[in-house]
Amino acid sequence: MLAYTLRRIGSAIPTLLFIITIAFFMMRLAPGGPFDRERQLPPEIEANILRAYNLDKPVYEQYFDYLINIMHGDFGPSYKYLDFTVTDLITTGFPVSLRLGMSAILLAIFVGVFAGTIAALKQNSVFDYMVMGTAMTGIAIPNFVMAPLLALIFGVYLSWLPVAGWGGGAIAYQVMPIITLALPQIAYVARLTRGSMVETMNSNFIRTARAKGLNERIVVIRHALKGGLLPVISYLGPATAEIITGSVVIEAIFDIPGIGRYFVNGALNRDYPVVMGVVIFFALLIITLNLVVDLIYGFLDPRVKVE
Amino acid sequence: MVPEDAQIIKGRSLWQDARRRLFHNKAAVVSMILLGTIVILAIFAPYLSPWAYDDPDWGYDFPGPPNFELHHWFGTDGNGRDLFVRTLFGARVSLLVGILATFVSLLIGVTYGATAGYLGGRTDNIMMRIVDVLYSLPFMFFVILLMVFFGRNIFLIFIALGAVQWLTMARIVRGQTISIKKKEFIEAAHAVGVSNWKIIFRHIIPNVLGPVIVYMTLTIPQVILTESFLSFLGLGIQEPLTSWGVLISEGAKQMESSPWLLIFPAVFLAITLFCFNFIGDGLRDALDPKDR
Amino acid sequence: MLLDVQNLTTRFHTHDGEVFAVNDVSFHIEPGECLGIVGESGSGKTQIFMSIMGLLAKNGTAEGDVLFEGKQILGLSTAQLNTLRGVEFSMIFQDPMTSLNPYLRIAKQMTEVLVAHRGMGEKDAEKASIELLDLVGIPESKKRFRMYPHEFSGGMRQRVMIAMSLLCQPKLLIADEPTTALDVTVQAQIIELIARLGRELNMATVLITHDLGVIAGLSDRVLVMYGGRIVEEAAVRELFHDPQHPYTRGLLDSMPRLDDSSRASLYTIPGQPPNLQALPDGCSFAPRCTHTMEICRKQRPLLQKIAAGRTKACHLENVS
Ligand SMILES: Nc1ncnc2c1ncn2[C@@H]1O[C@H](COP(=O)(O)OP(=O)(O)O)[C@@H](O)[C@H]1O
Ligand SMILES: [Mg+2]
Numbered sequence: 061m062l063a064y065t066l067r068r069i070g071s072a073i074p075t076l077l078f079i080i081t082i083a084f085f086m087m088r089l090a091p092g093g094p095f096d097r098e099r100q101l102p103p104e105i106e107a108n109i110l111r112a113y114n115l116d117k118p119v120y121e122q123y124f125d126y127l128i129n130i131m132h133g134d135f136g137p138s139y140k141y142l143d144f145t146v147t148d149l150i151t152t153g154f155p156v157s158l159r160l161g162m163s164a165i166l167l168a169i170f171v172g173v174f175a176g177t178i179a180a181l182k183q184n185s186v187f188d189y190m191v192m193g194t195a196m197t198g199i200a201i202p203n204f205v206m207a208p209l210l211a212l213i214f215g216v217y218l219s220w221l222p223v224a225g226w227g228g229g230a231i232a233y234q235v236m237p238i239i240t241l242a243l244p245q246i247a248y249v250a251r252l253t254r255g256s257m258v259e260t261m262n263s264n265f266i267r268t269a270r271a272k273g274l275n276e277r278i279v280v281i282r283h284a285l286k287g288g289l290l291p292v293i294s295y296l297g298p299a300t301a302e303i304i305t306g307s308v309v310i311e312a313i314f315d316i317p318g319i320g321r322y323f324v325n326g327a328l329n330r331d332y333p334v335v336m337g338v339v340i341f342f343a344l345l346i347i348t349l350n351l352v353v354d355l356i357y358g359f360l361d362p363r364v365k366v367e
Numbered sequence: 368m369v370p371e372d373a374q375i376i377k378g379r380s381l382w383q384d385a386r387r388r389l390f391h392n393k394a395a396v397v398s399m400i401l402l403g404t405i406v407i408l409a410i411f412a413p414y415l416s417p418w419a420y421d422d423p424d425w426g427y428d429f430p431g432p433p434n435f436e437l438h439h440w441f442g443t444d445g446n447g448r449d450l451f452v453r454t455l456f457g458a459r460v461s462l463l464v465g466i467l468a469t470f471v472s473l474l475i476g477v478t479y480g481a482t483a484g485y486l487g488g489r490t491d492n493i494m495m496r497i498v499d500v501l502y503s504l505p506f507m508f509f510v511i512l513l514m515v516f517f518g519r520n521i522f523l524i525f526i527a528l529g530a531v532q533w534l535t536m537a538r539i540v541r542g543q544t545i546s547i548k549k550k551e552f553i554e555a556a557h558a559v560g561v562s563n564w565k566i567i568f569r570h571i572i573p574n575v576l577g578p579v580i581v582y583m584t585l586t587i588p589q590v591i592l593t594e595s596f597l598s599f600l601g602l603g604i605q606e607p608l609t610s611w612g613v614l615i616s617e618g619a620k621q622m623e624s625s626p627w628l629l630i631f632p633a634v635f636l637a638i639t640l641f642c643f644n645f646i647g648d649g650l651r652d653a654l655d656p657k658d659r
Numbered sequence: 660m661l662l663d664v665q666n667l668t669t670r671f672h673t674h675d676g677e678v679f680a681v682n683d684v685s686f687h688i689e690p691g692e693c694l695g696i697v698g699e700s701g702s703g704k705t706q707i708f709m710s711i712m713g714l715l716a717k718n719g720t721a722e723g724d725v726l727f728e729g730k731q732i733l734g735l736s737t738a739q740l741n742t743l744r745g746v747e748f749s750m751i752f753q754d755p756m757t758s759l760n761p762y763l764r765i766a767k768q769m770t771e772v773l774v775a776h777r778g779m780g781e782k783d784a785e786k787a788s789i790e791l792l793d794l795v796g797i798p799e800s801k802k803r804f805r806m807y808p809h810e811f812s813g814g815m816r817q818r819v820m821i822a823m824s825l826l827c828q829p830k831l832l833i834a835d836e837p838t839t840a841l842d843v844t845v846q847a848q849i850i851e852l853i854a855r856l857g858r859e860l861n862m863a864t865v866l867i868t869h870d871l872g873v874i875a876g877l878s879d880r881v882l883v884m885y886g887g888r889i890v891e892e893a894a895v896r897e898l899f900h901d902p903q904h905p906y907t908r909g910l911l912d913s914m915p916r917l918d919d920s921s922r923a924s925l926y927t928i929p930g931q932p933p934n935l936q937a938l939p940d941g942c943s944f945a946p947r948c949t950h951t952m953e954i955c956r957k958q959r960p961l962l963q964k965i966a967a968g969r970t971k972a973c974h975l976e977n978v979s
Binding site for chain 1: 500504505507508509511512513514515516588592595596599600601602612615616618619622623626629633636637640641644645
Binding site for chain 3: 183262263264265267268269270271272273274275276278282283286287360361362363
């Protein structure tokens with residue numbers, strides 16, 4: 061198990077390095093500097109700016125500086141929010157985004173697993189069709205469509221919930237963002253759970269458990285769920301990535317002061333350090349979570365350890 | 368019965384069976400009809416309405432609700448342009464991006480997967496490790512990086528979206544290739560001295576067609592969704608061109624005063640995504656009916 | 660009579676129509692005896708016992724009578740069946756690699772049976788389980804007990820399956836092709852083990868196989884199945900020396916023989932097994948039979964008694 065853990069960590073680090081490298085050189089290869097679009101500046105001022113942002117050194121030096129700074133948690137200054145460093149933006153935005161994201165993931169797992177399991181156990185029942193139909197809706201209607209629609213219905217027409225804003229984190233402001241963020245994931249988890257539980261329930265070892273005269277509750281809970289839910293565990297990695305991606309648009313729609321909103325603004329304003337910093341931060345987050353998920357998986361599936 | 372005959376008959380009836388099953392699947396059939404309608408509307412968009420997609424109607428509201436006398440069936444947008452025509456032009460872009468990018472992903476994925484599966488051994492190992500690593504990357508953000516750094520160019524969108532969607536395709540094709548490689552007719556071809564590349568293109572690729580078609584049908588909506596997502600954020604298709612994502616984004620900004628701007632493109636996008644998903648699911652069940 | 664099966668018919672409903680997997684099958688099992696069941700793959704052997712155990716796939720239905728110690732057990736509710744399955748009769752399956760739960764230790768998979776049916780505490784259940792592992796010949800049983808299925812070889816897993824099925828001292832053990840998935844060297848050991856346990860524990864056993872050789876020296880009586888029907892029944896000896904059904908003959912001829920090296924290539928019965936979705940009016944073996952007569956295609960031969968303890972379903976008077 062220890063060797064497995066170390067090996068997984070060992071492969072996570074190069075991945076992250078790979079991302080940073082690609083992102084960095086993509087930025088440097090990009091036509092034009094960050095200030096190109098502004099009016100023409102006198103040469104001495106431009107040189108000053110370049111020096112201030114470290115752009116006058118050779119590329120490889122910039123690269124190593126960047127790497128070292130990242131290791132210190134320093135993503136450099138923002139080009140647009142002049143008084144802020146990228147790290148400032150991330151640390152103010154992250155708690156908000158984290159709260160939304162965690163709630164959405166938890167909601168997705170609980171509702172998705174529950175609905176998917178029941179649908180699998182009652183395969184081809186009305187409930188099954190309802191769950192699968194709803195799941196199809198959740199998958200086919202993207203969250204940037206769902207969010208404005210829900211805002212229109214519950215915010216504008218019914219006035220049950222605030223249309224947008226954060227309200228300092230009041231629950232009412234979180235409901236719609238969390239639900240719209242979670243909806244597609246609930247759908248995926250439900251479909252995944254259903255599929256894997258149907259397969260597990262048809263497997264030979266479930267037949268053995270039944271042949272042993274165990275009651276159906278034990279068959280499902282003790283024998284089927286563990287194997288049946290493994291795919292959900294492995295999906296948690298991709299799910300996190302999806303939730304993070306979704307949070308970008310949800311935060312923009314509901315005007316929530318999370319990382320996503322800074323990211324979109326940064327992207328629209330060609331604020332390179334912000335965009336880079338956020339991408340690297342998200343990548344780190346996703347890779348770490350994938351690692352954790354893999355370790356949990358290895359812990360749950362006894363066969364992984366020997367491989 | 369001679370074995371070869373049996374093989375041929377089995378092969379033919381497999382596709383026939385699949386077609387029969389597909390046409391028995393009501394959701395898939397309805398989806399094909401709906402999608403076909405949307406495609407035809409998109410193709411003939413310029414001839415269906417008196418209005419152009421980029422010219423405002425100075426004689427009507429900016430934006431204006433649906434008005435049948437003026438042939439503004441879906442109303443007009445904030446610049447006075449006809450929303451019906453714009454929605455259909457958006458359909459053109461969204462569908463085109465979906466299909467072209469999927470094609471790019473198909474090309475990369477099939478070549479990569481078939482090569483890895485066919486060569487096997489160390490090469491396969493390394494190639495699939497790379498896929499594993501790429502899988503764990505946050506792709507959407509890379510596409511956004513590309514858009515930010517290199518400008519919002521429609522061809523870059525095709526390539527970028529295609530280039531991020533090929534991983535699953537590569538895995539599917541590799542798995543299929545490995546199972547087919549063991550079959551006799553490949554060994555026979557090998558024995559006669561047919562070259563590796565010929566075997567890959569003549570024998571393996573035709574045989575992995577089923578799962579590939581299914582996955583393609585499911586990739587198209589994925590790509591359309593991603594493009595809409597980018598456009599929604601303002602990072603995708605740029606004016607005066609439009610796509611569903613752009614329209615939805617504009618609609619969302621004015622949804623309180625002019626909800627039609629949001630509702631029409633959203634409905635079109637949702638229906639299209641539904642249809643592709645149902646057709647994909649239907650195809651999968653039709654080609655691989657063991658689950659039923 | 661321990662088990663009495665009368666007119667058992669099992670059907671599956673599929674998209675392409677009904678599959679007649681088991682057709683009007685009747686037989687019985689005496690306490691302590693070893694019954695062999697042979698037939699090509701797909702002849703309905705497994706589904707007979709799935710019907711009896713209440714383990715049919717969702718699209719399957721079984722009709723007829725199955726009396727266990729005189730009590731009807733076909734159509735019992737799952738709860739009622741659970742007082743019998745694993746207790747009065749047990750079943751082990753063809754593929755030991757997938758029959759054990761990969762996510763649970765052997766310990767749990769064994770003790771849970773005793774906890775459920777005997778109300779034992781975990782401690783007692785462990786002791787009893789380890790004793791059984793010893794009985795089926797698992798070395799280092801105490802250590803192995805704590806392991807996961809993937810840490811066992813195929814043969815060892817099948818031994819574990821056997822031990823697990825014996826936990827409640829059943830009166831009947833059904834072994835469905837227990838050795839088909841195993842190495843040849845291990846096959847004989849497992850079959851020997853089942854036969855020995857049957858004798859020692861005075862437990863009736865059913866040995867299902869598609870290979871007549873497997874049951875040659877071990878079972879008392881043999882049922883031969885074809886197309887979901889019993890086509891011949893006889894004591895093992897008689898079956899080997901004087902097969903009465905052409906199909907049985909074919910099965911015997913296709914057995915590899917150690918004493919006869921002159922026959923280099925093995926004989927196989929030509930043709931395909933019958934289509935269970937559209938069984939013919941006549942004898943379902945007729946298309947492959949070397950003795951087909953006019954009547955065979957028109958009229959299905961019924962299973963008739965031809966001697967004490969012998970039946971056959973064939974129009975032919977005498978095969979040999
Ligand atoms: N769930 C099912 N649906 C349809 N047909 C089935 C199902 N299960 C088994 N069958 C069919 O029943 C027939 C008998 O199967 P079985 O009893 O398993 O044969 P065997 O003699 O090899 O054990 C086979 O032709 C099989 O295809
Ligand atoms: Mg069988």
